[in-house]
Amino acid sequence: MGCANLPLTNKQKDLCRKKPHLLPSIKDGARLGISECQTQFKHERWNCSTTKEVSVFGYELTSGTKETAFIYAVMAAGLVHVVTRACSSGNVTECSCDTTLQGSGSPSEGWHWGGCSDDIRYGTWLSRRFADGSAGNASAKGGDALIAVNQHNSEAGRQAVANTMSTDCRCHGVSGSCAVKTCWRSMAPFERVGALLKERYEASVQVQARGGGGGRKMRPKEKSRRRVPVGKDELVFLNKSPNYCLEDRRLGVSGTRGRRCSRASAGPEGCNLLCCGRGYNTHVVRRVERCDCKFVWCCYVRCRRCESMNDMHTCK
Known part of the structure; x- marks a missing residue:
């Protein structure tokens, strides 16, 4: 499938034409984001359901709610994760492992950087170029404020990938001793990224955006008692979520009628x-x-x- 046949913005199609070899990773990143969204919300009233529409998520993509925030965050994070994996595996010629860590470390403490550290810089760059292009699609319905929060939430998703990275080490030495350790930086499994974003979703902040679409000045809504500035890794939203209990075809809400539940549970799946x-x-x-x-x-x-x-x- 070529770029021209995909439901992309002009900026995204231009990027796709210039770098067609990245198209499989872009598609895999979208699948990863959708799958993780449905896993995290499988027991909730809103279960991250998709539609047959071009936008996949339908109304939720432009509603400016907490759910919109999670969608943009997890989709941006999925693209970073998949592209970075492709870089580390040598499947993308424009990137590879993080070579800036090679040879350094702390020899006095018996370890040094080595192996193939995941380098998220290229994946993050591509995610910004591609995902922020889709954030601009909201301008027709939500204007500059919705563009600003969508871009903020996409960046929060990318931050989640960086914040969950870990340092892994392997021991070297005679007879299994750990005289020297080789260490490298690794991305966490995407399930951990999704779980972190679900926590951010639960603690998301309702804001009012100030300035144009290019500006990202946001502050908590005036009715909120919160006085702390909004952090870059927090999820933000403009509008309250609809009632997901009942079907609303106009909003694309399927409701919970017919959903399987657990009689013994006191949680959201109860x-x-x-x-x-x-x-x-x-x-x-x-x-x-x-x-x-x-x-x-x-x-x-x-x-x-x-x-x-x-x-x-x-x-x-």
Whole structure:
């Protein structure tokens, strides 16, 4: 698939034409972001559902809510993560490992930098070029304020990748001793990045943006008692979230009717919370599967057929 056939902005298409070899990584980054979003919110009233529309997320991409903030953050982070992995694997000619760390370290303490440290600089640069182009799509509905918060949240997503990096080491020495250690910097698994962004989502700040689209001056909404400036790694939003309990086709909200819930849980997946007080239906599900399998000489496996009956609860 060429760049011209993709639902991209003109800036994104221009970048795609100049660097077509990055298209697979861009697509993989989008898939990673969507998958992690759905994993983090699978038990919530808003479960990061996607649509068949070109924008994938539909209304949520331009609503300016906490959910919009998470989408922009996790999508930007996914692109950084995938591109950086490709760089470290040698699949992108324009980047590689972080060579600035080679040869330094602390020899007196018995360790030095070596191996292949993940270099997130190129992935971060590409994410800014590509993801911030999509942030500008909000101008038609939300204006400069929404562009500013979308770009801020994309940057917060990139910061999350940097903030979760770790230093890994390997020991060298005679008979397994650790006389010398070689250390390198590694990105965390993307699940940890997603979990950090979910925490940022829970603590997100409602703001009012000041200045033009290029300016990022934001401050907490006047009704808020908070007086601390908004940090670069925080998620921010403009508008309160809609009621995700009931279906609203105009807003693309699917509601929670028919969603599976847990009767015993007091968390967000519990029937009381997920079903929004409407109650739930209980169905008995019959399940048949192979069990007690044994290897018989020679040469086949003999199993029993086990049947189980389980309750399944769905929201009314």
